[in-house]
Amino acid sequence: MTNAFNPRFDPDGKYLFWIADCSVNVEDSYWDDDHHMVNPSKIIVATLQKDRFSPFSPGQGSGSEKQSQTALPILIDVEGLGQRIAALPIGNSNYKNLLALKGKLIYRSEPDTGDSAIKIYDLLEQKESILLNGAFSVFPATHADKVLYFASGRVGILDIKADQKAGDGALDLSGLTITVDYRKEWRQMFNEAWRIQRDFFFDEKLRGVDWEAMKRKYEVFLPYVASRRDLNYLIEDLFSELGQSHVEIKGGELPKIPQSKIGLLGIDLEFDQSQRLYKIAKIYRGRNWDADMISPLTLPGMNIKSGDYLLAIDGTPLDDRVNPDSLLVDKAGETVVLTIHEKPTWTGSHTVKVKPASFSESRGDLLRYNDWVLSNIEKVNQATGGKVGYIHIPDTSYPGMESFFRHFYSQLHKEGLILDVRFNSGGYGPYWMIERLNRSMIYYSRMPYGKAPIKEPGTGFFGPKVCITNEWAESGGENYASIFRLLKSGPLIGKRTAGNLASAQGFYLLDWGGVTYPAEGKQNGKGEDFVENVGVYPDIDVTNRPDDLIQGKDRQLERSIQEILKQLAKTQKDN
Numbered sequence: 087m088t089n090a091f092n093p094r095f096d097p098d099g100k101y102l103f104w105i106a107d108c109s110v111n112v113e114d115s116y117w118d119d120d121h122h123m124v125n126p127s128k129i130i131v132a133t134l135q136k137d138r139f140s141p142f143s144p145g146q147g148s149g150s151e152k153q154s155q156t157a158l159p160i161l162i163d164v165e166g167l168g169q170r171i172a173a174l175p176i177g178n179s180n181y182k183n184l185l186a187l188k189g190k191l192i193y194r195s196e197p198d199t200g201d202s203a204i205k206i207y208d209l210l211e212q213k214e215s216i217l218l219n220g221a222f223s224v225f226p227a228t229h230a231d232k233v234l235y236f237a238s239g240r241v242g243i244l245d246i247k248a249d250q251k252a253g254d255g256a257l258d259l260s261g262l263t264i265t266v267d268y269r270k271e272w273r274q275m276f277n278e279a280w281r282i283q284r285d286f287f288f289d290e291k292l293r294g295v296d297w298e299a300m301k302r303k304y305e306v307f308l309p310y311v312a313s314r315r316d317l318n319y320l321i322e323d324l325f326s327e328l329g330q331s332h333v334e335i336k337g338g339e340l341p342k343i344p345q346s347k348i349g350l351l352g353i354d355l356e357f358d359q360s361q362r363l364y365k366i367a368k369i370y371r372g373r374n375w376d377a378d379m380i381s382p383l384t385l386p387g388m389n390i391k392s393g394d395y396l397l398a399i400d401g402t403p404l405d406d407r408v409n410p411d412s413l414l415v416d417k418a419g420e421t422v423v424l425t426i427h428e429k430p431t432w433t434g435s436h437t438v439k440v441k442p443a444s445f446s447e448s449r450g451d452l453l454r455y456n457d458w459v460l461s462n463i464e465k466v467n468q469a470t471g472g473k474v475g476y477i478h479i480p481d482t483s484y485p486g487m488e489s490f491f492r493h494f495y496s497q498l499h500k501e502g503l504i505l506d507v508r509f510n511s512g513g514y515g516p517y518w519m520i521e522r523l524n525r526s527m528i529y530y531s532r533m534p535y536g537k538a539p540i541k542e543p544g545t546g547f548f549g550p551k552v553c554i555t556n557e558w559a560e561s562g563g564e565n566y567a568s569i570f571r572l573l574k575s576g577p578l579i580g581k582r583t584a585g586n587l588a589s590a591q592g593f594y595l596l597d598w599g600g601v602t603y604p605a606e607g608k609q610n611g612k613g614e615d616f617v618e619n620v621g622v623y624p625d626i627d628v629t630n631r632p633d634d635l636i637q638g639k640d641r642q643l644e645r646s647i648q649e650i651l652k653q654l655a656k657t658q659k660d661n
Contacts, residue, residue, distance in 0.1 A: 090130070094186035099160035101141070102132045103186050105193075109178040113198075117495060118522060119543045124198040127181040129191065129207075133170040136163040141209050142172045174207060176214045187226055190246065192217065192233070204235070206246060215248035272317045273308055275595045277301075279321050279335060282593055283328065288607045293328055300327045314338045318599070330604055331561070331586035331618060338599025349417035349442025351424075352381040352453040355396060355410060361430035364396045364404045370457040372443070381453050382440040390426055390438070397435055398425035418444040449485060459489075462643060466504060469647045473654060475500035482562030483513025490519050494547070501549045502650040505570070508556040508580065508642070510563025515589075520569050523547055550653035551576040552646050555624060560584035565608070567622040577625040577649060580642045585621035 089107040096103065107126040115122055133140045174191075185192040189209050196202040204218045218224070221237040226246070235242055237252035244255045280301050283292070304324045311317050321335040354368040369392055372381030383390045398404055399413040400423050414422070419441055427435035446452055459478050466476040475497030479486045497503065505523070525546035530539035541548065555567045555578055564583035571578055588604035595601060610616045626649065628642045 089126075092182065092184045094184050095160065096186045097188045100134060100138060101186075102134060103184060103191060104130050105181045105184055106130050108173075111178055117491065117545065119545045125178040125180060127179055129174040129176070129181055129184065129193065131172055131174065132167060133172075134160065134162045134167075136166060136170065140170065140172050142175065142212070174214075175212065176207065183223065185224075185226055187246070192224060192226065192246070194223075206248065217246065217248065218244065218250045218252060220252045268314075269308075269311075271596060272311055272314070273305075275317065275338075275597070275599065276305065276308060276321060276324075278593075278595055279601045280324065282601045283325065283333065283603055286591070286603045286605060287328070287330075287333075288588070288604050293330060295327055295329075300324060314340050314597070314599075321601075329619065330588065332588040332590035332602055332604040334590075334592075334600075334602040336600050336602075338595065339597040345447075346415050347418035348411070348445040349414035349420070349422065350445055350451060350453060351414070351440070351442055352383060353396075357406065358395075358430060361395075362405055363430050364410060365430075366390070366392055366394050366396055368392055370453040371460055372453050372456055378444075379452050379456055380441075380443060382442055385440075388438055388440075391428075394426055394428050395430050396424060397427060397432060399423070401425075414442055417442050449480070455480070462506070462640075463493075465640075465643065466647060469644075470502070470651060470654075473500060474502040474504060474647070474650050476504045476506065478506040478508075479510055479516075479519070479563075479566065481511045481513045482516045482519075482566060483511075486510065486513060486516075486562075494522070495545065498545065498547055500547075502654050503547055503549060503551045504643075504646050504650055505551060505553045505566075506643075506646075507559050507563045507566050508554055510555075510559045510566065512561025512563055512565075512586075514562060516562055516566040517569065520566070520573060520575060523551060524573055524575055550650060550657060552650050552653070553578050554642050554646050555580045555583055555622065556630070556642065557581045557584060557621075560586040561588075564617055564622050568608075568617055571622065571625075576653070578622065579626045579646045579649060580624050580628055582623050583617070583621040585617060585619045587617040 090104055091106075093102060093104040095101070105127055107123075108128055108130075109126050111124050111126065112121045113124045131141065177197075180196040180198065181193050182196065183192075183194040183204075191207040191209070193205055193207070194202065195205050201219060203216045204221045204224050205214055206217045207214045217233075218235060218237065221235045224233040224235045226233045231246050233244055233246055235244060235252075240253060241257050241259065242253070242255040243257065244250045280297070284297050301324075304320060307320055311320060318335050318338065325333040325335065352370040352372060353366050354370075355364045356367040357363075358365045366383075369383050369390065370381055372384060373379040374381065374385060382388075396404060396410065399410060402408065402413055404410055421439050422442055423437050423439055425432075425435050425437050443453055449455070462478065463476045466474050475493070477490060477493040477497070479489055503523070522545065525543055525548070527546060527548045528542050531542055532539050553567060553570045553576060555564070559567060560583065564585070564587055567578055567583055568587075570576065587608050589606035589608075590602045591605040592600050592602040607615060608617055626645060628645045630640060630642050634641060
């Protein structure tokens, strides 16, 4: 039994319930020659007194035991307690939020496949049922058989019985008003943010900062705070005294700013001064099978090319008095009519209907990014005769995972590999990526009829590797670079990383603003802090100058190609 958590005594003091990850349910992962645990949780019950039956002993349940309340203090017979445990006879899942009520358990089930639900287990009837689907959380009343729930932005009160629906017992809060003393609320949140860093910062000495003095230094400005945004600014200044990354304040009861859905045509325009018209300079490639990355002018039948003139958008002629982007505000995903001609004239022009792509608030212009990655792949292929692969990892969260899986397996046949973590914004720990990159070949599997033998493990990459990084790689991105070096995966090329590395967690404040704190600081094997405020230095320092980038020259990628070709030549010579 491992990862035991969420302990709960029943109200009568007879049993202790908890959740434990003690089920071994293995799922094969074809893509990485590995196996993963799914639905590991069970709900466990320990009978606290040795002369009492377990609720799941033969003959128990269905009211077989009288419901007498155990007098306080609760007596626990420690001897033999480890053998007086049993599991609820329910399916395995991912369980959380366990509550023990009189004769009942309430818990959340989140199976790896299927819908999550709040469930009830009746200890007398020994029966599981669904209390509520789609609820975020429930809170039982202390002396009543009812729960308060939150689901889909609604709040309600329900009887504790099976098959309730979100919306049942909903409370009408439309007339609810409260009076807020913002100055008192802001002071409370200031103090709470200060306490969170004091109590949860990984370095209990707070890097030698006199935190009490810092509180006194900044709280004198609270009378002058005029808005919630001012409060965030003040708390940011307070946090800056720690000289540590992943110490953040964000959100809260801020004014709502209307968001526009900016439409993207996936093109660069240049203004033809002689004709006073806009010409298409470049069309960016998308992934037209992916709804989030469709490049609208590259779809079948468009027949639009670089050099064509964009004469109008939705009938509005384009000239030097009109910004084309102004006509694409709130047009993302909407049908837009473009007037196109290969010549700078309206005579003989034609119209096409397109749906502009969306600008991502978190990831920017995905069409430009995708085209940049494809261009780098093509540069590497051309320079190496197709021998070397290229993968850009934009972060170590889900987009980065997607990029790794998309490009890693399709390039396993390459002899060398360039990993690019420039501009990587971090996320989760990247250990699993480098583990796959560092697998060793064990043997070949012989195939019949002249087929080439297969390297085992089949999903390993066994050739030389290099990693490119720059000053915009931070957090998980520079963690990737540091692990790449520590495991001797290959040389690092580019610029020193940002120096922002910690494992962060956080809390909500009174108005749902968020405070982030560094829960774990990274140290090397000698117990010394590393990366934070220092960064990861490259083995080969290469600067990408702005003038080169404007001309499309990427010195860091070019040097990486040179280095990987040197390694390939050495590998072939050694073999």
